[in-house]
Structure formats: structure tokens, C-alpha cells
Amino acid sequence: MTAERDEILRVEGLGIRFGGLVAVNDVAFTVRRGEVFGLLGPNGAGKTTLFNLIAGALRPTSGRIWFEGRDVTRLGPDRRSRRGIARTFQITQPFAELTVEENVMAAALVRHRSLAEMRAAAGPFVEMVGLAHKRHALAKELSTGQRKRLELARAMATGPRLLLLDEVTGGVDQASIPGLIDLVARLRAEGMTLILVEHNMRVIMRLSDRMMFLNRGEKLAEGPPDAIAAHPDVVGLYLGAAHA
Numbered sequence: 001m002t003a004e005r006d007e008i009l010r011v012e013g014l015g016i017r018f019g020g021l022v023a024v025n026d027v028a029f030t031v032r033r034g035e036v037f038g039l040l041g042p043n044g045a046g047k048t049t050l051f052n053l054i055a056g057a058l059r060p061t062s063g064r065i066w067f068e069g070r071d072v073t074r075l076g077p078d079r080r081s082r083r084g085i086a087r088t089f090q091i092t093q094p095f096a097e098l099t100v101e102e103n104v105m106a107a108a109l110v111r112h113r114s115l116a117e118m119r120a121a122a123g124p125f126v127e128m129v130g131l132a133h134k135r136h137a138l139a140k141e142l143s144t145g146q147r148k149r150l151e152l153a154r155a156m157a158t159g160p161r162l163l164l165l166d167e168v169t170g171g172v173d174q175a176s177i178p179g180l181i182d183l184v185a186r187l188r189a190e191g192m193t194l195i196l197v198e199h200n201m202r203v204i205m206r207l208s209d210r211m212m213f214l215n216r217g218e219k220l221a222e223g224p225p226d227a228i229a230a231h232p233d234v235v236g237l238y239l240g241a242a243h244a
């Protein structure tokens, strides 16, 4: 199976319904190692739900998920994290009463036994996201942009080989956006495999190698960023709205 040698994630026939709502419907795609796969779609398209399915927070109603050639469909989120899948949350979820460093240490728990080991492991990630000066600040004292940085550090501290980023720039003040985009660009340059949810068309086009367009839980298109940007539905939903 040489053609699939570089494949890190495979999703087939994936679906989930919440009562009568089909939030993700028969979605299939693969992601190659080292690639940035951009996920585009309007509000409610099912992007975060897809992340929940890949990370194991939700069990699909149908379909299967393979990570590094192994079926992980039935594994819970902790075991998937240990296998190398990490994610950030659209609404950040740090331990509010813990410090920045402690939050990252807690994420590193997966890989380390002693407190000293965890602290040593956390340091580089706190620095990587530019929060060294906030190391001892409580998570609840951070700005939204800083909280997004903490999310990234927490995800990276688990030692992922696949990282799901859910709107890293979402809800963040304008001034913090370029720094966050730079951080994602650095992860990309270092060869991290990323699935990126991002509403800003220019940003997602610049960062992605391939993109998938999702609407009402269904995959409408997949391809290079230019082709996705030119897709009639994307034009209608994004560019039309942007020019309105």
C-alpha cells in the first residue's frame, strides 16, 4: 500500500446525529503526514463536531476513523491523545485556577511521571507560545489571545503527531491575530500535521496545503486552496458576504 504510506489520518463514511439533526453526514477524507488540511464552512457546518469525532470526545453514529493505520473509532479521548492526536478548543478550556505553567504541566502528564519532569517538559512549550513572562499567572487572568496561546502550548505538550486547531484566531482582539498566525505557521514549518478550522479566508488559504469545504455536515468540495476559494458555494457564502 505504497500510495498510502504518508497517510496519517483516514476518515470514512463518518456521521453523527444529535436527535433529528445530522451534524456530520457521510464525510470522508485523508490527511497526509506533514500536511496542513484546512477545514472551511459556515457556522453550524459541523467543523467542531468533526474535531470532537476525530479527538474522541464524541462517538460517531456511522463511519470509521484510522490514525497511523490503526482503527481508533472506538477509543476514548485519553487513549487517542496518547496515540498522538491533540486538539485546541474553539472556546478555550484551561484550568482557570491553575497557573499557565501548571496548565501546561497537566497536559504533559500524559508523557511524564514526576512533577520535576513535567515542569521541565512544560517550559519549552510555555516559551514557544510566548507566555514565559506569564508562567506564574493564573489562567483566568489571561487575555483571550493569551488563552489561545496557552491552548496551543497545552496541545503541543501532549507530544502530538496530529494537531487539530479550532479557530485559533476566533474571538481574539485584532492586535493578537498576527502573532497567533505566526505561531501556526511555525508549527507548519516544523512539519507538524495540522487540521485547521479558520474563518478568515486569506489566513486559511495561506496556511493550508489542501482544503475541505463543509456545509450542513456534508463535504461539498476538497482540493487546493485556490480551487476551494473559487468554488461557487464558497464564493456565495464567504466572498459574497465579505463584499456585502
Ligand SMILES: Nc1ncnc2c1ncn2[C@@H]1O[C@H](COP(=O)(O)OP(=O)(O)OP(=O)(O)O)[C@@H](O)[C@H]1O
Residues within 6 Å of the ligand: 018, 021, 023, 041, 042, 043, 044, 045, 046, 047, 048, 049, 050, 090
Ligand atoms: N452536543 C451537541 N448536541 C446537539 N447538537 C449539537 C451538539 N454539538 C453540535 N451540535 C449542532 O451540530 C451542528 C454543527 O455544530 P458545530 O459546532 O460542529 O458547527 P461549526 O461548524 O463548528 O460552527 P461554528 O463555525 O459556529 O463553530 C450545529 O447545528 C450545532 O448546533
Ligand SMILES: [Mg+2]
Residues within 6 Å of the ligand: 047, 048, 049, 090
Ligand atoms: Mg466550531
